[in-house]
Amino acid sequence: MQKYAAEFFGTFWLVLGGCGSAVLAAAFPALGIGFVGVSLAFGLTVLTMAYAIGHISGCHLNPAVSIGLWAAKRFPANQLIPYIVAQVAGGIVAATVLYFIVTGKADFTTLGGFASNGYGEYSPGKFSMAAALITEVVMTMMFLIIILGATDKRAPQGFAPIAIGLGLTLIHLISIPVTNTSVNPARSTAVALFAGEFAIGQLWLFWLAPIAGAILGAVIYRFIGNEDQPA
Numbered sequence: 001m002q003k004y005a006a007e008f009f010g011t012f013w014l015v016l017g018g019c020g021s022a023v024l025a026a027a028f029p030a031l032g033i034g035f036v037g038v039s040l041a042f043g044l045t046v047l048t049m050a051y052a053i054g055h056i057s058g059c060h061l062n063p064a065v066s067i068g069l070w071a072a073k074r075f076p077a078n079q080l081i082p083y084i085v086a087q088v089a090g091g092i093v094a095a096t097v098l099y100f101i102v103t104g105k106a107d108f109t110t111l112g113g114f115a116s117n118g119y120g121e122y123s124p125g126k127f128s129m130a131a132a133l134i135t136e137v138v139m140t141m142m143f144l145i146i147i148l149g150a151t152d153k154r155a156p157q158g159f160a161p162i163a164i165g166l167g168l169t170l171i172h173l174i175s176i177p178v179t180n181t182s183v184n185p186a187r188s189t190a191v192a193l194f195a196g197e198f199a200i201g202q203l204w205l206f207w208l209a210p211i212a213g214a215i216l217g218a219v220i221y222r223f224i225g226n227e228d229q230p231a
Contacts, residue, residue, distance in 0.1 A: 003079070004086040006057035010049040011090035014061050015190050018042035019115040020098050022180075039172035042181070047165025054161060062184040063087055063207075068144040068214030072222055074151075084186075091190030099194050116195035117182040117206045125177040129205065132179045136209030137216065139171045140183045144217025152225060182206040183213070 021041035025033045033041075050059045058075070060066045063084040069075035095114075102111060113122070119132035127135075146167040150160035168183075175181045182188045188206035192199035 003057040004082050006053040007060060007083055007086040008090035008093075010053050010057070010059055011061045011087040011186050012094040013049055014042070014045040014184075015091040015094035015187055016098060017045035019095065019187065019191050020101075022115040023098060023102060023112075035173065035176050038176065039169045042172050043165040043167075043169030046168050047161050050161030050164060057083075059161075061087060061186070062210075063186055064140055064184060064210035064214040065144065065147060067211050068140075068147070068218045071215045071218035072144075072148055074148070087186040088189055091186040092193065095190040095194055098191075111194060111196075113180070113199075114191050114195040115180065116191045116199035117180045117188045118199060118202050119179060119205065122198055122202065123178060124180055127178045133205060133209050135175050135178045136182055136206065137213040139175050139181070140210040140213030141217040141220070143167060143171060143183055144214045145221050148218065148221040148225065179206075183210050185210055 018038070018041050021033060022038045026035070026038050046059070046061065049061060053059050058069070060069065060075075060083060066075060066080055066083045066087070070077055070080055099111070099114075102108065102114075116122070119127060119129045123132060147160075147164055149155060150163040150167075171183060172181045175183075185207040188203060192203050192206075
């Protein structure tokens with residue numbers, strides 16, 4: 001239960017910190033943090049939680065990461081469902097807290113997109129469904145390669161959270177204009193429940209693409225990172 005609780009609170013922090021920065025601070029009058037600030041916020045949530053709970057649960061915070069680690073033979077299958085449930089639940093609670101904060105503003109009128117992910121009309125840059133699918137698969141693939149490489153026993157010890165956090169920051173810098181960046185089905189689900197029918201209707205892509213990308217990343221790293229491969 002400690003592992004599942006850690007995943008719950010870790011994903012809570014990721015959604016509250018990352019999506020909260022997007023909703024509350026990205027376009028704040030005159031001094032908004034913009035795409036760069038939101039990208040850093042997501043990276044910092046993972047970096048801080050990796051040091052806080054990495055030794056407890058591994059700090060997955062993401063169903064796609066858990067599935068990718070399982071595909072890489074780094075995580076047991078019998079813990080997949082409880083991890084995913086804890087991650088989605090933590091994200092939903094964070095989105096609920098964010099909802100109450102947002103609606104507490106004196107001149108509140110609408111939630112807007114509520115940091116939800118989307119394609120087509122609901123993509124920040126109006127990118128197509130195909131572009132969104134490719135982006136989410138490739139970004140999650142690279143994220144898994146970073147995670148698996150940084151946590152490899154042959155890698156420098158103690159620096160994995162920095163590499164993983166900065167990796168997620170870079171992913172957001174690349175892909176916010178395309179999909180508002182998911183690479184995490186729990187993060188997408190949490191805010192979609194509040195954003196409305198359009199976000200829920202497109203949610204399938206933000207489960208399918210990150211999971212496919214994570215499995216692909218695991219397969220690639222099992223090949224390039226295999227100690228038995230000839231030099």
